[in-house]
Amino acid sequence: MNPELGHFALALAVCLAAAQGIFGLMGAQARREPLMAATPALAVGQLIALGTAFFTLVWCNVVSDFSVLNVVQNSQAAKPLLYKITGTWGNHEGSILLWCFILALCGAAVAAFGQDLPSSLRARVIGVLGATSAGFLLFALTESNPFLRVWPPPPDGQGMNPLLEDPGLALHPPILYAGYVGFAIPFAFGVAALIEGRIDALWGRWVRPWALGAWCFLTGGIALGSWWAYYELGWGGFWFWDPVENASLLPWLTGTALVHSAIVVEKREALKVWTVLLAIATFSLSLSGTFLVRSGILNSVHAFANDPARGIFILALLGLVIGSALVLFALRAPALAPGGLFSPISREGALVFNNIMLCAIAAVVFTGTTYPMFVNLLTGEQISVGKPFFDATVLPLTIPLFAAMTVGPMLPWKRAALGPVLQRLWWAALAALCVGFLVGFGVRDGLVGLAFGGAVWLALGAFADIVERVRLFRLPLRESLARAAGLPRAAWGATVAHLGMGITVAGIAGMALATHVIVALHPGEGVDFAGYHWQLERLYDAPGPNYTARVAEIAVEKDGRRVALLTPSRRSYPVQRNTVTDTAIRTNLFRDLYAAVGEEQNGKVVLRLHRNPLAPWIWLGALVMAAGGALSLSDRRLRVGAPLKAAAMAKA
Amino acid sequence: MRRKRIPSARAQPIGALCLLAVLLAAAPFHAARAVSNPAEMLPDRAQELRAEAIGQELRCLVCQNESIEESDADLARDLRAEIRKRVAAGESDKEVIAWMVARYGDFVRLKPPFRMATLFLWFSPAVALAVGGIVVWFGLRRRPAPPQPLSAAEEARLKRLLREGLGNPRS
Numbered sequence: 001m002n003p004e005l006g007h008f009a010l011a012l013a014v015c016l017a018a019a020q021g022i023f024g025l026m027g028a029q030a031r032r033e034p035l036m037a038a039t040p041a042l043a044v045g046q047l048i049a050l051g052t053a054f055f056t057l058v059w060c061n062v063v064s065d066f067s068v069l070n071v072v073q074n075s076q077a078a079k080p081l082l083y084k085i086t087g088t089w090g091n092h093e094g095s096i097l098l099w100c101f102i103l104a105l106c107g108a109a110v111a112a113f114g115q116d117l118p119s120s121l122r123a124r125v126i127g128v129l130g131a132t133s134a135g136f137l138l139f140a141l142t143e144s145n146p147f148l149r150v151w152p153p154p155p156d157g158q159g160m161n162p163l164l165e166d167p168g169l170a171l172h173p174p175i176l177y178a179g180y181v182g183f184a185i186p187f188a189f190g191v192a193a194l195i196e197g198r199i200d201a202l203w204g205r206w207v208r209p210w211a212l213g214a215w216c217f218l219t220g221g222i223a224l225g226s227w228w229a230y231y232e233l234g235w236g237g238f239w240f241w242d243p244v245e246n247a248s249l250l251p252w253l254t255g256t257a258l259v260h261s262a263i264v265v266e267k268r269e270a271l272k273v274w275t276v277l278l279a280i281a282t283f284s285l286s287l288s289g290t291f292l293v294r295s296g297i298l299n300s301v302h303a304f305a306n307d308p309a310r311g312i313f314i315l316a317l318l319g320l321v322i323g324s325a326l327v328l329f330a331l332r333a334p335a336l337a338p339g340g341l342f343s344p345i346s347r348e349g350a351l352v353f354n355n356i357m358l359c360a361i362a363a364v365v366f367t368g369t370t371y372p373m374f375v376n377l378l379t380g381e382q383i384s385v386g387k388p389f390f391d392a393t394v395l396p397l398t399i400p401l402f403a404a405m406t407v408g409p410m411l412p413w414k415r416a417a418l419g420p421v422l423q424r425l426w427w428a429a430l431a432a433l434c435v436g437f438l439v440g441f442g443v444r445d446g447l448v449g450l451a452f453g454g455a456v457w458l459a460l461g462a463f464a465d466i467v468e469r470v471r472l473f474r475l476p477l478r479e480s481l482a483r484a485a486g487l488p489r490a491a492w493g494a495t496v497a498h499l500g501m502g503i504t505v506a507g508i509a510g511m512a513l514a515t516h517v518i519v520a521l522h523p524g525e526g527v528d529f530a531g532y533h534w535q536l537e538r539l540y541d542a543p544g545p546n547y548t549a550r551v552a553e554i555a556v557e558k559d560g561r562r563v564a565l566l567t568p569s570r571r572s573y574p575v576q577r578n579t580v581t582d583t584a585i586r587t588n589l590f591r592d593l594y595a596a597v598g599e600e601q602n603g604k605v606v607l608r609l610h611r612n613p614l615a616p617w618i619w620l621g622a623l624v625m626a627a628g629g630a631l632s633l634s635d636r637r638l639r640v641g642a643p644l645k646a647a648a649m650a651k652a
Numbered sequence: 653m654r655r656k657r658i659p660s661a662r663a664q665p666i667g668a669l670c671l672l673a674v675l676l677a678a679a680p681f682h683a684a685r686a687v688s689n690p691a692e693m694l695p696d697r698a699q700e701l702r703a704e705a706i707g708q709e710l711r712c713l714v715c716q717n718e719s720i721e722e723s724d725a726d727l728a729r730d731l732r733a734e735i736r737k738r739v740a741a742g743e744s745d746k747e748v749i750a751w752m753v754a755r756y757g758d759f760v761r762l763k764p765p766f767r768m769a770t771l772f773l774w775f776s777p778a779v780a781l782a783v784g785g786i787v788v789w790f791g792l793r794r795r796p797a798p799p800q801p802l803s804a805a806e807e808a809r810l811k812r813l814l815r816e817g818l819g820n821p822r823s
Contacts, residue, residue: 240718387708
């Protein structure tokens with residue numbers, strides 16, 4: 001296929017997106033029905049144009065069209081087909097195109113599923129999405145065009161960073177982007193509501209499913225990234241408080257707050273102004289997460305020095321989108337009617353508390369991530385803010401949040417008393433205390449005990465609301481089960497999501513007990529570590545499609561019985577002149593046996609061996625959280641209010 | 653025997669692009685480290701654990717946000733060796749870190765010290781919570797008195813508001 005077709009489609013998409021923005025916003029302002037009625041078609045047109053551009057680029061990668069600069073720089077003929085496809089978004093230009101493609105999908109989704117919306121609101125939402133899209137598409141077309149050609153075409157490409165040749169990282173960007181970009185819809189709804197000057201329960205009912213869908217993807221995307229870091233980087237860490245990770249965590253934190261405060265808007269018409277602000281903040285942080293990091297402002301030398309034009313364009317674009325939304329908020333928010341009343345101790349109060357804590361954590365992460373830059377700008381001093389700082393400041397903030405997470409869902413709306421609710425949670429508290437003390441004394445580490453206690457509190461407490469509602473053990477079991485089946489899926493969704501958090505906390509706590517050892521062994525030698533005997537059976541070379549691997553075969557035995565055969569390797573990629581460790585992990589869900597292989601010296605090979613208790617629970621918990629969100633999304637109540645089909649999000 | 657590092661952005665523009673892609677995908681900015689050399693480790697297990705803990709507090713100065721325990725850079729390896737030398741010589745954690753700071757400045761500490769320039773950083777949790785509290789305080793105060801026993805008239809008004817709010821959402 002002709003790259004020029006993609007190039008042309010990209011240019012066409014810019015025009016359609018601009019028209020979508022102008023028709024939507026101006027048409028609704030002037031109350032011109034024909035203009036407003038044209039926006040859904042424009043949104044679908046933009047999707048078709050961008051889809052053409054995107055799949056043209058995928059095709060160029062698949063057939064290794066080395067007349068396209070982007071393919072030359074990021075691909076090679078010998079690369080496996082899967083990575084040729086996923087390599088499309090494994091680089092700057094391609095990933096921007098993917099980003100815009102997902103944004104176009106969001107616009108088309110609102111066009112397709114928003115037929116019940118008031119026409120002016122729908123036109124404005126689609127208009128805001130179109131205007132945003134137009135800006136970033138213009139960036140793609142002018143500053144990061146993936147369809148530029150080279151002549152003469154080189155015989156082979158320069159290859160992709162081998163770290164990216166991995167199934168986890170191949171899937172990671174689309175899922176993460178679906179999360180990032182999905183928050184554009186609540187953002188567009190927020191901006192549209194500010195222009196309209198009214199927010200009601202219908203608005204909340206519309207925003208929540210979209211926010212929830214985006215949240216599920218973002219949760220999955222972050223988990224996938226963390227999992228990749230765990231098995232690919234080869235030393236058993238899973239979260240580094242790196243600026244890039246923080247950039248994805250920030251919208252997750254405010255997005256989680258948004259998902260919760262939207263409940264209050266929907267049910268009680270309170271917290272409306274706050275929810276709009278969260279919607280704006282979440283998408284702003286998503287934008288910053290994807291673009292600011294890459295403009296090089298956070299990560300010093302690399303990107304910015306690379307191409308200042310890109311950085312300035314992006315900064316201007318971010319300033320325009322975020323700035324105009326915030327100005328609009330400042331102008332219009334005070335005019336929004338305040339909503340329902342509630343006392344501090346109530347379901348609403350608990351959700352407000354949740355919002356404060358999540359936003360406080362987000363504020364600390366944001367401050368810590370950007371602080372070195374500001375200090376450097378203001379005083380010229382260089383300081384570092386890393387993992388020890390975040391561990392020391394963020395973890396204490398999670399304690400009240402986790403404590404309230406279990407209590408909140410049990411509180412009635414409007415007005416409540418803490419006493420009776422706490423009484424109904426005694427069993428969860430007792431179990432948490434027992435586990436906390438036992439583990440704490442067992443491993444002689446109070447913090448680990450606290451973390452395990454917290455995990456039990458979250459996991460059991462998640463079910464407390466359900467237990468109460470089905471009157472478990474107070475009614476015959478059969479009747480309780482019937483009641484449980486009759487509960488709305490949203491209630492189950494919340495329970496499952498909170499349970500997921502408990503599982504993740506348990507995993508993180510377990511990882512605090514991880515042990516490792518570094519040894520140098522001759523083939524045939526073994527070492528005893530963590531209750532296992534690790535025997536290095538042999539070392540051999542194995543060819544791969546575009547690499548050669550040096551594989552170590554390690555038999556792991558316990559009490560003379562083999563429990564695992566681990567084959568970690570080091571892969572050498574000749575084209576990229578690069579070496580990547582490929583770890584071997586054997587899990588039984590309660591612990592990971594983890595091995596990475598290093599260099600050979602005098603016939604000995606260096607091995608890094610880990611035993612990581614409960615490690616898989618970290619990502620399992622995130623999956624459970626996302627599943628809880630999806631379950632809540634499938635609630636019939638949401639479909640009645642806003643006919644959103646889960647399939648629409650699945651496509652995004 | 654130099655271990656290979658993933659090419660740094662400075663070394664290769666293509667490498668930089670790939671790194672950008674890694675960044676973009678929200679993956680941490682870490683080179684795939686190989687495995688440290690067991691010869692580096694101190695024979696005394698307690699001392700080695702102490703040295704690791706110290707190393708995790710210190711930044712590898714030529715890397716992006718990596719501690720010297722995690723990094724494969726030559727400088728990090730030298731500093732790891734230096735820490736172990738000092739730990740083995742009986743220096744306390746504080747003394748080792750003080751030596752590092754004297755040599756490389758506060759930049760080397762991943763947990764910045766508490767002083768004027770970092771005042772706001774360390775107070776950020778308190779400030780964030782205070783701001784949240786103030787917002788809520790004024791948000792709640794903006795409403796009529798909290799619904800402790802409501803008068804009959806207030807009860808009626810609340811009911812009416814609720815009915816209107818949920819009754820015809822599309823008007």
